[in-house]
Amino acid sequence: MEIRKDTAIKKKSINQVPGYRNFPMVPRVVFGRGSFDQLSEILMPNRKHSDAPFIFLVDDVFEGTALIKRIPLIFNDQLIFISADEEPKTEQVDYLVKRIRTDFNELPSGIVGIGGGTLLDLSKAVSIMLTNRGSAADYQGWDLVHKKSIYHVGIPTISGTGAEVSRTTVLLGPKMKLGINSDHTTFSQVVLDPDLTKGVEKTQWFYTGMDCFIHCIESLSGTYLNAFSESYGEKALDLCKEVYLGELSPEVSRAKLMMASWHGGMSIAYSQVGVAHALSYGLSYLLGVKHGIGNCLVFQHLEEFYPEGVALFKLMKDKHQIQLPTNICANLNDSDFDTMINVAMGMEPLWENALGLNWKKVITPEKLKSIYKKI
């Protein structure tokens, strides 16, 4: 399990004042329909020389599609298709790094990730591990990476996770699911081309977009928020409402959801998620439920904590005729429930953000069990 969204750092600085995170932004971004075709031009000045390739990590759903022909492969560039059916793993990162080191005598010019959260997170991790020793698992945590990653480009093909702007890459390791949270994780360049999200399947579109929506509801009603994250979170939420409740053309809808994901990701700089994520981690840990759908399964039962947000969520779900799976927890025994409850209760910063310092007065194992039983 892991805390996907970072909280604002509340440490003492060397000046003994309360510290705020010095947030690393993506230093370069291009936005526009068809901007994918600027990739060749964008990469060119970052090619160290003809023997230092670009490695393209691409979601294998694109294998054989027209998009592949538009990837600007030259010299000894390499294209690697990767399935996003499972969550990204540290051993997968280690394998990719080893493969790249074996195939080439020197460091690549850079890594280009093309896909959803899984591909983006793998690309971030590979770019870090090409310059840092050991296994990716050694760097799961906060600010453990000290050597600069190689140049890496993120090109999202589905909107909602915010992985394109975040400073984390969430990996399933041998011991835990946890992000490599570091200033070196952030992409060097992002290409936002809304046309790339054209073929996304409807339920995937809904669940991934709801990742953004639910995160915004949780952070905006949390206690950790400041005006920076609030303004990004509010804009992301407004855009989600337009996309899922408005009557937009498909083209406008794709562009706005891409910006919702971007702003939602930016809002994590000084905010934290809450009740839905805490419970969702329990589901994920025990049953392997994926992040987007897990959040939805939990969130629908959280009227007590997020009455307006849950009402909006149900409107969106009904409008798009999304049927959430039921009876997920029907056959679990007491020990299973205890496992999920322990995982959820362990997410202290999330509870503190959601309910304040005295959250334990509200949140009890019985209460969580009653919510899980509804799922």
Add this chain to the structure above:
Amino acid sequence: MEIRKDTAIKKKSINQVPGYRNFPMVPRVVFGRGSFDQLSEILMPNRKHSDAPFIFLVDDVFEGTALIKRIPLIFNDQLIFISADEEPKTEQVDYLVKRIRTDFNELPSGIVGIGGGTLLDLSKAVSIMLTNRGSAADYQGWDLVHKKSIYHVGIPTISGTGAEVSRTTVLLGPKMKLGINSDHTTFSQVVLDPDLTKGVEKTQWFYTGMDCFIHCIESLSGTYLNAFSESYGEKALDLCKEVYLGELSPEVSRAKLMMASWHGGMSIAYSQVGVAHALSYGLSYLLGVKHGIGNCLVFQHLEEFYPEGVALFKLMKDKHQIQLPTNICANLNDSDFDTMINVAMGMEPLWENALGLNWKKVITPEKLKSIYKKI
């Protein structure tokens, strides 16, 4: 005169696809009340060694105030007070660069600008000219800077210009007022501490905030907009409304206006200003009227182009009992009017953004004269 806000680049890329600007974002930002006191910690890893100083360019309104004691001067760091009474000039940049080169045997570790748009723009320009030959005037234009600027930090003490995030530094040169628009102009680091705007005088607070408001109205109703810039512009506009029409505490108001300026600045990535700026440049060129107030003087008479925006502007002006100067153009002769009209009519991208390709059917010298006569 100059076009302060950049337009999206409509060039052909090497791939012969329509090109979108690959926008340089500020790679590091810290936000929070009191975050100014993290400056020492932020600068430390960027100090090349004890002989390479940081040069602090500070608005001279802060001379003798408590803020100065909080500037982390160590080793041979230098603090230079600069008046913001006049617009920043290329010769001022050249003088500062010469002075720094004379005082030190090698390049400084960096430049830190503390103040409003003038100080931020000077700091950007000095950081560029320390690594580029000749005069700052040689680089006024678009993408003429090819050598990386030195590390430079922007710390705004008034909100609205968006200079803290933009890729331009607008300078009055021997021939023209024009920005050094380049990817090397953008700050390396920005510190957003809303408490630094505490002492801003009320009319200045209004005029500078209206710089953001008017820019948003112009870009959001323009023809150049895309979803990226729209989302930032909408958020900036929402925040301006909250600040100037809502009932916020001073603390919340300062934080929200700082974010309005930030988002408004970001919205320039793929947008352009319009009628108010075109006419305002005429006023500026002939009469030296400053940017913020010039926009207000013009904008109040633009109901025809921006009916809702002008209505909102008047509500804000009345709520805060701002009296705009009158009879600015009362004593001008025909030749003066012609000068202003020529300057305004020359701003083709602004008119095209505002009114489309056929803008000349609407905008005539007579029409502009009738507007100027009201001012």
